[in-house]
Amino acid sequence: MTQRTTDITVGLFMLAGLAALLFLALQVSGLSPKSAKSTYTIYADFNDTGGITPRGRVSMAGVTVGSIDSITLNKETFQARVAMSIHGDVDNIPADSAAVIRTSGLLGEQYIDISIGGEMDSLQPGDTFYSTQSAMNIERLISNFASGK
Amino acid sequence: MGLDSYITLKDVVFSRSERRVFNGVSVEIPRGKITAIMGPSGSGKTTLLRLVGGQLRPDSGSIVVDGQSIGELRRKELYKFREKMGMLFQSGALFTDLSVYENVAFPMRVHTKLPEDMINDIVLMKLEAVGLRGARNLMPSELSGGMNRRVALARSIALDPELIMYDEPFAGQDPIGMGVLVKLIRDLNSSMGLTSVLVSHDVQESLSICHYACIIADGKVIGAGSPAELQNHPSEQVQQFLNGHPDGPVPFHYPSSAAAEDFGLAGGVS
Amino acid sequence: MIDKIASFGRSGADLVISIGRAGRFLAGVLSGVPRPKTGFPLLMKQLYSVGVLSLAIIVVSGLFIGMVLGLQGYTILSDFGSEAAIGQMIALTLVRELGPVVTALLFAGRAGSALTAEIGLMKATEQLSSMEMMGVDPLRRVIAPRLWAGFIAMPILAIIFSMVGIWGGMLVGVEWLGVFEGSYWGNMQASVDFWDDVVNGIIKSVVFGFVCAWIAVYQGYDCVPTSAGISSATTKTVVYSSLAVLGLDFVLTAVMFGNF
Numbered sequence: 196m197t198q199r200t201t202d203i204t205v206g207l208f209m210l211a212g213l214a215a216l217l218f219l220a221l222q223v224s225g226l227s228p229k230s231a232k233s234t235y236t237i238y239a240d241f242n243d244t245g246g247i248t249p250r251g252r253v254s255m256a257g258v259t260v261g262s263i264d265s266i267t268l269n270k271e272t273f274q275a276r277v278a279m280s281i282h283g284d285v286d287n288i289p290a291d292s293a294a295v296i297r298t299s300g301l302l303g304e305q306y307i308d309i310s311i312g313g314e315m316d317s318l319q320p321g322d323t324f325y326s327t328q329s330a331m332n333i334e335r336l337i338s339n340f341a342s343g344k
Numbered sequence: 345m346g347l348d349s350y351i352t353l354k355d356v357v358f359s360r361s362e363r364r365v366f367n368g369v370s371v372e373i374p375r376g377k378i379t380a381i382m383g384p385s386g387s388g389k390t391t392l393l394r395l396v397g398g399q400l401r402p403d404s405g406s407i408v409v410d411g412q413s414i415g416e417l418r419r420k421e422l423y424k425f426r427e428k429m430g431m432l433f434q435s436g437a438l439f440t441d442l443s444v445y446e447n448v449a450f451p452m453r454v455h456t457k458l459p460e461d462m463i464n465d466i467v468l469m470k471l472e473a474v475g476l477r478g479a480r481n482l483m484p485s486e487l488s489g490g491m492n493r494r495v496a497l498a499r500s501i502a503l504d505p506e507l508i509m510y511d512e513p514f515a516g517q518d519p520i521g522m523g524v525l526v527k528l529i530r531d532l533n534s535s536m537g538l539t540s541v542l543v544s545h546d547v548q549e550s551l552s553i554c555h556y557a558c559i560i561a562d563g564k565v566i567g568a569g570s571p572a573e574l575q576n577h578p579s580e581q582v583q584q585f586l587n588g589h590p591d592g593p594v595p596f597h598y599p600s601s602a603a604a605e606d607f608g609l610a611g612g613v614s
Numbered sequence: 615m616i617d618k619i620a621s622f623g624r625s626g627a628d629l630v631i632s633i634g635r636a637g638r639f640l641a642g643v644l645s646g647v648p649r650p651k652t653g654f655p656l657l658m659k660q661l662y663s664v665g666v667l668s669l670a671i672i673v674v675s676g677l678f679i680g681m682v683l684g685l686q687g688y689t690i691l692s693d694f695g696s697e698a699a700i701g702q703m704i705a706l707t708l709v710r711e712l713g714p715v716v717t718a719l720l721f722a723g724r725a726g727s728a729l730t731a732e733i734g735l736m737k738a739t740e741q742l743s744s745m746e747m748m749g750v751d752p753l754r755r756v757i758a759p760r761l762w763a764g765f766i767a768m769p770i771l772a773i774i775f776s777m778v779g780i781w782g783g784m785l786v787g788v789e790w791l792g793v794f795e796g797s798y799w800g801n802m803q804a805s806v807d808f809w810d811d812v813v814n815g816i817i818k819s820v821v822f823g824f825v826c827a828w829i830a831v832y833q834g835y836d837c838v839p840t841s842a843g844i845s846s847a848t849t850k851t852v853v854y855s856s857l858a859v860l861g862l863d864f865v866l867t868a869v870m871f872g873n874f
């Protein structure tokens with residue numbers, strides 16, 4: 196085998212690897228070129244975050260508009276402070292919108308849903324949601340129901 | 345012993361995994377002559393070549409080659425220094441993935457920036473010297489053992505070294521192959537003025553071509569001198585080795601307890 | 615009893631010594647500037663024998679593993695009525711775990727053992743010694759291109775493995791068992807993250823490639839140059855590489871996906 200054929204086959208091999216990588220990026224992980232676009236961060240304080248995790252979904256009317264960055268405990272209010280990054284082109288979330296933790300399906304993963312408010316002003320980067328609704332806790336729901344409160 | 349020695353080993357001590365291979369060996373190898381290092385199997389003859397080549401380092405003692413102490417060279421300097429040496433390994437050690445031609449061209453391609461047509465000339469010249477110019481396109485696996493060794497010889501003289509070391513060149517050769525190698529070693533020495541070191545236990549062939557010989561056994565030099573001097577050496581051990589007596593200072597029997605005990609004859613048999 | 619403790623201690627010391635030797639060996643291989651003109655063709659040749667020649671076994675195994683995942687995943691997921699999640703399951707399993715790990719295990723068996731045997735045989739036939747005596751450092755001339763080739767080829771093979779596996783899963787899940795193709799890809803794209811899943815999987819295979827190639831060339835270089843020595847070195851290559859890959863996989867998974 197001459198050096199030239201070796202070079203060609205190895206080149207093809209490398210190209211096959213590159214093509215497979217592109218396949219994994221585009222077709223499997225759905226990475227689209229525009230998803231590398233800018234995001235901005237907003238915050239929300241919850242009494243109970245339930246089962247949401249970093250990397251979780253943030254959606255609006257069922258459409259994913261961002262993801263959860265971090266969940267930390269605010270030591271003064273004993274609330275959980277959630278930082279989420281929202282896609283830059285969704286820049287008109289009304290300032291009185293609420294962040295609600297919901298569950299997809301009965302047993303599915305939990306995510307943050309932004310329920311739209313009516314105000315003309317919109318949330319700016321670094322702002323905090325005015326109102327939030329914590330995770331629905333089935334156990335608490337049942338015990339409340341049973342004790343008749 | 346002549347004044348001009350190319351290699352000087354002085355009080356070399358070397359052990360390998362707790363076994364003492366050399367226990368104070370001193371040898372002088374004259375420049376431009378063929379020196380044979382002989383000794384029984386396992387006496388460390390090949391080890392001696394590796395010490396000279398700097399592949400192994402002695403525990404103590406000094407090895408000086410062409411005025412340069414091998415032990416003091418740094419790794420890089422050592423690799424540079426080895427360009428002056430050629431070594432013919434017992435198996436030939438040709439690179440199995442390269443053709444005969446490329447094997448001989450290898451040292452030049454690595455160490456020189458010669459143009460391709462010049463390399464071509466030199467390779468053919470070296471192959472001509474060992475009589476294998478016609479085999480240049482064969483792969484090493486297609487050659488006989490003797491031809492392998494001749495190609496390896498061509499390769500080790502490709503850079504015109506000052507010193508060439510032969511490790512058991514005659515082992516496992518048929519009489520014709522042996523004759524060819526004896527002739528080649530002698531011719532190379534006389535035509536190029538190489539210093540040659542020959543390690544072997546083939547007494548007759550070695551003594552027939554060397555100018556000077558030295559016999560190693562039990563980690564020491566037991567005899568040294570010209571072939572004629574060795575033939576008349578007073579030491580019994582030297583005589584036993586040269587003439588191949590089965591019993592002598594080196595006993596026929598491996599050390600053991602008394603035979604009677606092993607055969608169950610000791611006492612109690614009545 | 616004392617004998618046992620002593621022999622235990624000795625084998626511990628031997629282990630430390632051999633790791634030290636392997637480390638010094640690695641330093642010897644990697645030190646020194648590569649010379650592009652001589653080095654590149656050598657690297658190409660090794661990439662060919664280590665990478666291209668391993669491609670067939672990687673593609674075939676990837677296809678079958680993807681198909682098996684499709685079958686098993688469908689049976690289990692359909693119990694919950696969520697067979698649409700099959701794409702997500704196959705893709706995450708392959709990209710995060712099976713791609714890098716199975717590729718590394720196959721690589722150790724196919725290419726690693728060949729590297730060890732080749733270098734061991736070169737040692738046994740004194741080719742390495744004769745190279746040294748010609749003033750050429752075999753660590754750089756023989757070992758380094760092989761190490762780099764393993765290091766480069768492994769991630770490429772792992773990526774191809776994952777791709778073929780996902781395609782094989784689709785073959786079974788979509789073409790055969792009738793999962794809707796849109797939900798196969800859609801679920802997959804919703805749950806697989808490029809940076810967290812795909813890139814982490816590639817990082818794993820880079821680590822595995824380095825470790826497997828290192829073990830293979832070291833075992834070859836360090837073997838006892840006899841036929842028994844070479845065969846035991848080859849066995850060691852496969853055993854040590856497999857253990858190292860599985861152990862490292864646990865550590866890397868804990869670091870990458872552990873979330874603690």
